[in-house]
Amino acid sequence: MMELQNLIGGEMTNPQSGQWLDNVEPATGQVFSRIPRSDAADIEAAVEAARAAFPKWSSTPFEERAACLRRWGALVAKHSEALIAAESQDNGKPVSLAQAVDIPRAQKNLEFFAGAIEHFASEAHIPGGAEFIHYTHRKPIGVVGCISPWNLPLYLFTWKIAPALAAGNCVVAKPSEVTPVTAWMLSNWAAEAGFPAGVFNVVHGLGHEAGQALVEHPKVKAISFTGGTQTGAHIARTTAGMFKKLSLELGGKNPAIIFADCDFENAISTTIRSSFANQGQICLCSSRILIEDRLYEAFRDALVAKAKRIIPGDPSDNTTKMGALVSAPHRDKVLGYIASAKEQGANVLCGGAPASAPNERCASGYFMQPTILEGLGSECNINQEEIFGPVITLQRFSSEAEAIALANDSDYGLAATIWTQDASKAHRVASQIESGIAWINCWLVRDLRTPFGGVKSSGVGREGGFEALRFFTEPQSVCIPTH
Numbered sequence: 095m096m097e098l099q100n101l102i103g104g105e106m107t108n109p110q111s112g113q114w115l116d117n118v119e120p121a122t123g124q125v126f127s128r129i130p131r132s133d134a135a136d137i138e139a140a141v142e143a144a145r146a147a148f149p150k151w152s153s154t155p156f157e158e159r160a161a162c163l164r165r166w167g168a169l170v171a172k173h174s175e176a177l178i179a180a181e182s183q184d185n186g187k188p189v190s191l192a193q194a195v196d197i198p199r200a201q202k203n204l205e206f207f208a209g210a211i212e213h214f215a216s217e218a219h220i221p222g223g224a225e226f227i228h229y230t231h232r233k234p235i236g237v238v239g240c241i242s243p244w245n246l247p248l249y250l251f252t253w254k255i256a257p258a259l260a261a262g263n264c265v266v267a268k269p270s271e272v273t274p275v276t277a278w279m280l281s282n283w284a285a286e287a288g289f290p291a292g293v294f295n296v297v298h299g300l301g302h303e304a305g306q307a308l309v310e311h312p313k314v315k316a317i318s319f320t321g322g323t324q325t326g327a328h329i330a331r332t333t334a335g336m337f338k339k340l341s342l343e344l345g346g347k348n349p350a351i352i353f354a355d356c357d358f359e360n361a362i363s364t365t366i367r368s369s370f371a372n373q374g375q376i377c378l379c380s381s382r383i384l385i386e387d388r389l390y391e392a393f394r395d396a397l398v399a400k401a402k403r404i405i406p407g408d409p410s411d412n413t414t415k416m417g418a419l420v421s422a423p424h425r426d427k428v429l430g431y432i433a434s435a436k437e438q439g440a441n442v443l444c445g446g447a448p449a450s451a452p453n454e455r456c457a458s459g460y461f462m463q464p465t466i467l468e469g470l471g472s473e474c475n476i477n478q479e480e481i482f483g484p485v486i487t488l489q490r491f492s493s494e495a496e497a498i499a500l501a502n503d504s505d506y507g508l509a510a511t512i513w514t515q516d517a518s519k520a521h522r523v524a525s526q527i528e529s530g531i532a533w534i535n536c537w538l539v540r541d542l543r544t545p546f547g548g549v550k551s552s553g554v555g556r557e558g559g560f561e562a563l564r565f566f567t568e569p570q571s572v573c574i575p576t577h
């Protein structure tokens with residue numbers, strides 16, 4: 095049985111409580127590892143180690159901080175096969191996806207922020223007459239908390255810790271208890287990458303225990319969180335009176351707007367990917383497909399025909415395109431939404447039930463059929479709440495204005511995709527969509543320098559590029575006379 099440990103002050107440590115949590119493989123439903131059930135005592139030890147390491151790390155030249163990140167990235171590359179297998183086993187995603195997306199992007203995150211810190215400049219302001227110079231000194235904050243979810247475990251874990259460390263902060267990270275393995279593997283290589291003891295700490299455990307203790311710790315000056323909107327709201331309430339910096343990347347209910355003049359084949363194949371990739375467990379997935387009236391039947395039938403050909407398989411099989419959902423509770427949550435949709439009169443065009451096990455090994459795994467629903471109004475909970483599984487709904491519109499109104503009829507505002515071959519319409523529609531991200535005739539095309547995040551219930555703040563480095567620093571404005 096694999097036993098994970100916390101990394102605190104450069105040492106791999108067991109939970110002070112002596113309590114452990116089972117970790118289940120989604121494809122089989124079997125326990126395959128156990129992790130520390132850490133609590134406030136473990137968080138306290140990690141924060142103290144981080145505080146002790148901060149003076150030296152924050153004054154380490156940025157070139158050395160960048161070199162540590164680059165060495166870490168090289169270690170991810172060196173161990174990529176083991177990381178790919180571990181990510182797939184822990185999350186239920188196909189190995190092909192972990193190989194194509196998760197692990198290469200984790201390496202890229204580390205390398206990208208090594209470069210970003212080498213180019214992160216600050217400003218000076220010289221008023222007319224040049225009697226004074228005002229310069230902005232961007233200083234690391236101190237000890238910061240990084241809390242990450244289970245859908246893209248190492249990808250989103252490194253997306254937070256890399257800019258935090260690059261900027262000169264010391265980190266206490268709390269990965270999801272549902273998918274802790276690759277964060278633990280990475281923590282084993284921190285010393286080899288050159289990070290001094292205490293600069294980077296990982297405390298495993300439950301959100302409302304270890305996570306809550308991290309969020310409310312008075313010496314943790316900033317929290318970068320990705321996860322559910324409800325949890326994000328809870329963290330905001332917890333920290334409101336503590337005036338901590340907060341970066342909240344939360345849920346989404348992303349529309350795909352399909353105009354009749356779209357590139358039909360491209361729109362179909364990309365919408366299948368944007369709907370069902372990672373079993374629909376990506377905050378950027380499209381879950382509301384809005385189709386112009388005169389194209390509705392043709393698009394619907396083509397989408398359903400493709401979705402029916404997606405057969406959930408054993409994630410460890412290289413040919414598998416769709417794996418298992420991350421946990422039994424999550425699988426049941428998704429099935430609950432489908433049952434509710436049926437009760438409300440939805441027409442199930444395909445799927446709508448658990449998928450049969452792909453083989454004996456996976457007999458007790460959490461597999462679901464890709465599901466497409468139609469016939470529900472925009473106000474229906476199925477079209478308003480984040481399901482976060484392989485479930486999409488189809489709605490129709492008859493005008494550009496109606497498409498925009500439908501797309502914006504949501505408490506969320508993370509991402510949107512727009513399909514039209516009329517460029518001016520594309521720009522016009524994109525500018526009216528309430529979202530942090532808009533893709534036109536493509537999906538999930540990423541440039542790590544761009545601001546990443548959402549509006550409304552999709553979160554507060556932006557990650558990515560210099561946005562992340564500005565979040566993880568505090569600017570001080572200094573003024574000096576020039577005479």
Ligand code: TXE
Binds near residue numbers: 304326
């Ligand atoms: O998220 P949680 P979960 C959405 C998706 C999903 C829902 C819940 O709809 O169904 O969120 O998923 C830690 N103080 N997204 O349960 O609970 C927790 O341990 C501090 C969208 O995974 O928000 C984990 O490390 N930390 C999202 C992390 O928060 C707490 C991706 C996320 O857990 C805590 C994942 C607390 N009180 C889910 N409670 C996206 N935007 O990509 C929990 N945590």
